[in-house]
Structures are given as C-alpha cells and as structure tokens.
Amino acid sequence: MTAGGGAPTPYIPNTDADRALMLARLGIDSIETLFDDLPAALRDPAIALPPALAEAELMRLLARRGAQNAAGERPSFLGAGAYRRSIPAITAHLVSRSEFATSYTPYQPEISQGTLQAAFEYQSVVCELTGMEVSNTGMYDVASATAEACLLAARVTGRRALALLEPLHPGTADVVRTYAFGAGLRVDTLSAPQAMTAEHACLVAQQPDFLGAIRDLESVAGAAHDAGALCIAVADPFALGLLRAPGDAGADLVTGEGRDLAGPPGFGGPSLGIFAARERFLRQLPGRIVGRTRELAREGHEPRTGYVLTLQAREQFIRRERATSNFSTGQALLALAFTISVQALGPQGLRRAAELCYQRAHDAAARIGALPGFAIVERGPWFQEFLVRGPLPPAELARRLAAREITAGLDVSARPEPEARDALLFCVTEATAPEHVDALVAAMGTIGARS
Amino acid sequence: MEFPPQLRYTTSDEWLHVQGREGVVGITDHAQDQLGDIVFVELPEIGRQVKRGEAFGVIESVKAVCDLHTPVDGEVIARNDALTDAPELVNRSPYADGWMIRLRLSDPAQATELRDAAAYQAALPAAPAH
Amino acid sequence: MSHDGDVGARLAFDRGAPGRRAVDVARWEGTPAALPPPGLLRDAVRLPELSQGELVRYYTELSGRNFGVDSGTYPLGSCTMKYNPKVDDLVASLPAFAEAHPLAPAATMQGTLRTLAELAAMLGELTGLPAVGLAPAAGAQGELAGMLMVRRALERRGDLAGRRRVLVPDSAHGTNPATAAMAGFEVTEVPSGPDGSIDQQALARTLDGDVAALMVTVPNTLGLWERGIEAVAARVHEAGALLYGDGANLNAILGRVRFGDLGFDVVHLNLHKTFSTPHGGGGPGAGPVCATPALAPFLPAPVVTEDADGSLRLVRPEHSIGQLQQFHGSIGVLLRAHAYIRSLGIEGLRAVSANAVLNANYLRALLEGSYALPYQRRALHEVVFSGSPQRREHGVRTYDIAKRLIDYGFHPPTVYFPLIVEEALMIEPTETESRESIEAFAAALRAIAEEAERDPDLLHAAPRHAPIGRLDEAGAARRPVLRWQPPAQPAEPRDER
C-alpha cells in the first residue's frame, strides 16, 4: 500500500519522507525496532483478512450487502420494543455536526460546553417526561439501564431478590438475569404485583406492558411499596407524551428506550437507555451526571453559567471496585438526538404525535377486528400494540403474510399469558404508512376468505 | 499547616480530641488539603457502635473519595449535620467547625496509642511548593 | 465561537415563546377512538417551544462551544481519538441497514448478518481468539461479558465457590476493578514494578487457588508492553485461573501480536477506539469479546451462525451468560468497524499500529527534558509524562498545564491517569496526526513548560481563549443543579380571610 513512498492509507498522513525524519530523530532506522519489546517468537503472525478496498469499492460491496436485506422496504408490523417514529429532519442534521459527533466524554468543560449543555437539556427533558427529579446522561439501552436500576435497588434495600412483573419484554428480563448472575441476586417472575414478598428489592413493571396494555402504575407502585421494595417503571418515553408520568404514579426509578426518537431502528442498536430516579438515590446513580455551575470568580468579570460532569465520586475512575457501576462510554450522541427530537416536537407536538399514534393503531385494530375470522384480544386500554388472533395458527398466518411481502407482528403464542395464546402482537405507530395498513387489511381479508 | 498539640492522630489522617469519656473526631488539615474541595460527607447514625480502624463514614472531594476511620472504639452520640449543607467547612476549619462525630469512648486508654502531633507531622511526606 | 453573552444561562427551555413549534404533526382525520381513562393520562408536559430556525441556531451555537477530532489535535490518552473515515458513517446510515427492525426475520436480513459474521471472523483473526461475541455496547460492557464468561466457566466446572478473587494491576483503567466487582468477585490490586510492568514477585505471592482471573491491559495504560506476559499467562493457567485481556489499546499492536498467541483466554476490544466510530461526545461504542474456543459456549447472546445451506441467523450459545442488551448490540458501530477493516486490509492495519507507535515515540522524544518521564522505556501507542517537577518547583499542576493547552488550540491529553503516575499527562497522538501537528503540539507543551517557570499565574488563570473559563466544580457537586426548572413564580398572594 505504500506505493511510491506516499502515505500508507488516506487516513495516515506520514509519508516515507516523514517517517525517515522521525526515525532519524529517534536514532533508529526502522519502525520495527519500536516493537522490540514484543515477544519475538510470536511477532507478525500470518493474518488472513480480505483484501483492502478503495472507498468506491467498499460502497459497492455494502450496497450489494444491503440489497440482501429485504426488511427495510416492506410493510412491517413489528414493535415489541422497537417502534418506528417520525423523526424531525433537524435531528439527523444537527447531530451530524462534527463538533458534536467527533468529540468524546467532556472531561475538559471549557471546550465541551456544547456536549455538556446538551446533556443538561437531556436530563431536563427526561425528568419532565418521567416525572422524576434526577437523570443521568443515558445508558446503553433500556434493558441494561433496567438491570442497573435493579442493582441500585438491591444496594439500597440490602435485599437479594428481584421481582419482574409479566408481561415484560423478554430481552429486558434476559439482561436483568445476566447482571443478576454477576451480582448473585435471585430473579423471580411474577404474574401479579400482589406476589411481592419482603425478600424483593424491587418490582420491575413495563409501561405499556410487553403485550401493549397500559398499566395502572399507581397500584403496581403501591404493591411494591407495601412490600418495602422500590418500583422500577420501564416506560416508553414517546407514550409518556400521552400517559401519566411514572413519577406521578409513585415509581421510584424509571428506565426507558430512547433510540426510537433518536433515529431509525438500526436493527436494534446503538440504543439509548433512559435512567431517572428520585432525588434520594442521587449518590447511588450509575453513569455520568451533568450539573450546572458558574465560572470561578475572576476580577472584573461577571461569572457566566457553565456545565460540568459532577458527582463523579460514584464512578469507576474514582471509586474503582466500589463504584456504583463500571459504566464509562455511553450513548451521548443518541441522547443529543433524542433531546432535539423531543424539543422539536415541543409540548403540543409530542402530545399530538402520541395521540396520532394511538388513533392510527386503534383504527388499524378496528379494521382487522372487523374481518371475518380475525379478532383483537380484549385487554383494556392500550397504546400502539394489539394482539390479533386469526383464522390460522399464528406462525402460518405470518408465513402467508410474508409470502405477500408483509412482515406480521411478533408471534407471542408461546408466552405464558392466556391472552397471548394463538396471538400475534401487531404494532402500528404514527409513522406506519397508511397504505401499509391498507395492504395488511387487504391481505388479511384475502387470507380470511380462503380459510 | 497546623496540627494542634491537644489532639491525637491516626495514620489515616483522622484526629481525636478526648474530652473526659467522650471524644470528637475529624480529619487533619493535611487530609483536607490532599483531598481538595470537599463536596460531600456521609456520617453514621447516632447510636452506632464503631470499632477502632473501622469505617464510620465517607468523604468525597471533586476528584477523590475516602473512607473515614474511627480512631478508637465507641458509640456515636452526635454528628455534625452542618456538613450536609456546607461540606466546605471541612476545608475551612478542619479542627473546629469541620468536626464529624462525637463518640462515647469505650476505653479512653486507647487514645494514648495514637500519635501525638509531633509524630504525626514527622511522618507526613514533604509538601510540594504551592 | 462567540465569547460574549451567558449562553449557558439560557436553555432551550428558556427560549422561544408559547405557541411556536419546530415541526408539524399530522392530524388524525378519521373517527377518533376514545382515549384511556383520565387517571392513566398525564398533565401537560413542560417542553421548550421554539421555531425550527431558533432550535437549529441554538444547537448550532452549542456545537460551536465544543471541540472534536475534526476540530484539531485531540491526544486524549487511552481514548484513541483518531480521525474517523466518513465513508464508515455513510455505510452505517444506508437505509437497507439503518431502517431494519431488530426482530425482522433472519431471511430478510442476510446482508446485515453476513456483514456481522464477517466482522466477527476478522476480529477473531486479528486477536487469535476465534470465538467472538459482538453484543457488548462498549468497552466496560465487554469487560462485564468477559468476566461473566469467566464466572460461568468456573461454575460449569464446579470451581466457582473456591475462586472469589480477581487480580487487577494498579495501573488498570477504573472499569477493570469495577467490572470485577459487578461480576461478583473481590478485587486484589497487584502493584506495578519499577519498569511499569506487573511486579512478578508480588503477583506470585498473591496468585493462589482462590483466584478466578487476572485482568491485564496490553499494552498497558502506561503505553508500555507488559513484559513477560506469556510467562504470566502460563502461571495464571497453572494456578487454575483465567487470563482476561483489556484490549482497549489494540491500536498499538494491530497485526503485530495476538492476544490468543500470548495466552489470553478472553479479551474485549473497543471498536469505537481502534476501529473508527466517532466518539459522539461520549458514545455510542461497541465492545466485542473475543475468546478461546473453550469459552465459546459462554459467549453473550446473540451470535451469528451459518446453517448448512449458507443462510445466517442469530442464536444463543449453549451456556450463554445471557443477553447484554434488549436486542443484538450496537449494530451501527459494528458496521463502521467492518467497513474500516475492509477498507484497510491487513497491510493498512499494520500501517496503523506502525504509525501510531512512531508518532507516540516521536512526541516522546520531542518532549523529553521538558517533562519528567517516569518510565525510561520505549513507548507504544501513548506516552505518559509527569508534571511533578512543575508542581514541586513552580506550583503548577498538570491541571493547569492541561488548561493552558486549550489556549494553544489543542485538546488536552488525559490527566491524572494512570493513578500510579503523579501529576500524569497521558498523551496518545494516534496514527492520523501528521508529523507537523505532532511538532506543533510538542512545541506548545514545551512553551508551556517555560511559562510554568516564568509566569506560573498565566497557567493558573488558563484558559483565556475558550468559550468559558474555569468552572466551579466543587460548587456543582456541593449543591447539585441537575435539571431545568421553571423560573420561580412570584409568591402567591396571601389569603386575607
């Protein structure tokens, strides 16, 4: 690659001439000398990688790979933790500014006020939506944030068991179990909050629940508190444009997934774990926290407002093995995107978008429920997801729809809840194209008529 | 830097002021200087029994965190709640307003095993110019 | 950059006016369904109301108060702040990848799955550890995955109860001990010797039958090769423990030596560092784990597998530690890493480590004499200086030196880490800095060393040419203000009854 003594790659400026100058200064004649400490017997192994590709070739390769994905194009009614949203155009525009995108954790506040002030906006937005008093700057995703919330609950209560209230997203439950394995905590799955005992540090409840229904969080929180445990609400932040803030309903900690409002689903990641809490847990929070402060006094100079990373004695780089978490690099750019999307929508826009989502989903459900052979499972109030039973077994129905290039809702028929029996979990949001819903209803009508 | 002669000192930079069967505990001027701006002090519940060398609390500065160790055995009979709102008192006045807890001593004789001011000062590393 | 005005005092929440909006939302035209009962609904939510132009200006102004790799030299040690190719961002944003739902049937996702499988294979090849799990979201989560794999492996062989301790060198990044604790182990710190490598005798004394693993960073956080690591590996294995590798510093040894060949059982890599994802102001990243075949059954879920007919799908390894995220990992970051490796090939990657190490040593040579060098050894990807002479002789702290660098137009290096170096200045130039920019950076640091002698107060007062001066960090922590709150309402008129 070093043809003609030029730079070895477009990203490395040093030419042979540069290298010669630098080596001369070091008094050596080969870069290899710099690696002399490495064990000679193991050095420079044969490594088989595909050949290097120039930019245009790389784009062709990935365009070919992209063409092997059919998922993006088709009508899809999958939700189950990832929801397509109408993202304002300014979001992608602003987060692509390289001053935001190519900086890192704001260790030097004097030249990181952009990241820091935006993080403070994020914390403010999260507190407003969730009804909580404090928020960190975001975690990996909803599931790991929920697992961290469980660890916090175990720390502050001194209890060694966690309670998960079904229906909970299986991915969230899985991650809680992964973290609990390390912490040596027991994980119990409850079908009703009344099954809480004095052994449980917390009760984890999803809002809306995994099968789409809107919970009465107040009664859930009450049951947790009666058992002396914390209530952790796992809430969809978009749905909170319409639904009661979990903090209002008595939750002690709130987690959620912010990815959907930050950008396209991206096959599930990177994501954004929302983590908010009551003030009394402030010093137990995992992750980074940004605080507002002022410049130090200088003569003849009115101190201005600025932002810094704060309460860092909780964190791994100071407290090491006694830190509240090992959290380091997070999801700052997604948090920025989330903040801009929510602020662009504003108070009315967010409410209106959430209602539009609600109405489109309910309209689609009503049309499907009216088809011969199809029924919507009755579960009380719901937001954007509904259970459909059709004239065919769920897997077969999904296959028939796939044959028409429509991706059905998730097959939940193997779940323990009676309402999930024989059902597919369909999702329609404000961003689902109306013609996709038309296509679905038409396809289902045909399938229903034939069976 | 000052190290009042009437106090006794631990190797972990706490001081003890024995007053009859009671003793007051805080951290030294050297300790507060090393920690820098103190931002939070966590103190024990009143009534707690503490054993010599055991951590009775935690002190945080902007960039560091340390356990606070009790110099002697005893029962916590008072704590300085003013530090909740004004942890900077520890920086400003480590031996007076920045006190942390008052103990009922289980065995006042234990205090004699602690260092006196001269011995404590002699064991400190040479201070940088600042 | 505008330096006047108190930009920080006015959040988006404080700007705009009621009734403005930045984006329209379609209206529902059909017959509305009844909303849920009011008890389940919220009151109004307090959010800013700005026109689109105002909101764009506000965030554009904030971006101007930031410094990124695209702005200038950013030699933040241990963070590998290299220039990130834009084509990698473009690849990740292609709709065919970006628009996919995480639960889309595997048959409709073969392009993405093929790309992920190829990335896993390439990382396995580069580390010599072929069992690769792509799920972890960042380095720290990769560490957790690796240490939980250790835990699971010990549990499976009935050896967990007796092995409670994990050994961590005192030079380690804070995530290492924090991770070991999260994985349920007690941490024993192992001191470094005078040459910056692990003190072999101290290690021998503490390496007993109750040790689960030793966590080692290679090259270590001093930017030095861990001497005798192969022998350490053998000793760890003899004691029945596992060897964990922190591969965050892979940039230094890309293509030159492999963790698997050195005797490591499992390592994590920081793809956002070595393999080009813009750091985003603090993420997102990705921290895959690479392990020996013996540990493959414990990998985090999911992993990509290929069926006999050549089609790919996601599966859960037999004794997996479980999932780390609700879905499959930081796919967008994984796609960037794949694009980066495919565009460079092995020769390009070797050029990366060659030039990263050359740049660090060149910088070391240019600064020797101006700052103390605690370890008189050749550097690898980064070099750690100490500002303790400046502190002792002139009352200038590394903190002040860092702030003064801002005035010279550079992002300061990492400071006060690793903890075993007093007044540490940890500098990682990376391979994407030119010789001239390294010379300019060194000239600035040399000038600052002179200023420290001549005019220490100049450094104490720095920075002067930044969007904002030094901030009251103690005040921020003593009386935390952590969110916007509406301006205090005038006191309610008193009820005069």
Ligand SMILES: Cc1ncc(COP(=O)(O)O)c(C=O)c1O
């Ligand atoms: C040596 C080392 N190990 C681990 C980590 C943790 O990685 P991450 O920040 O991606 O969690 C870092 C960086 O922060 C590091 O420099």
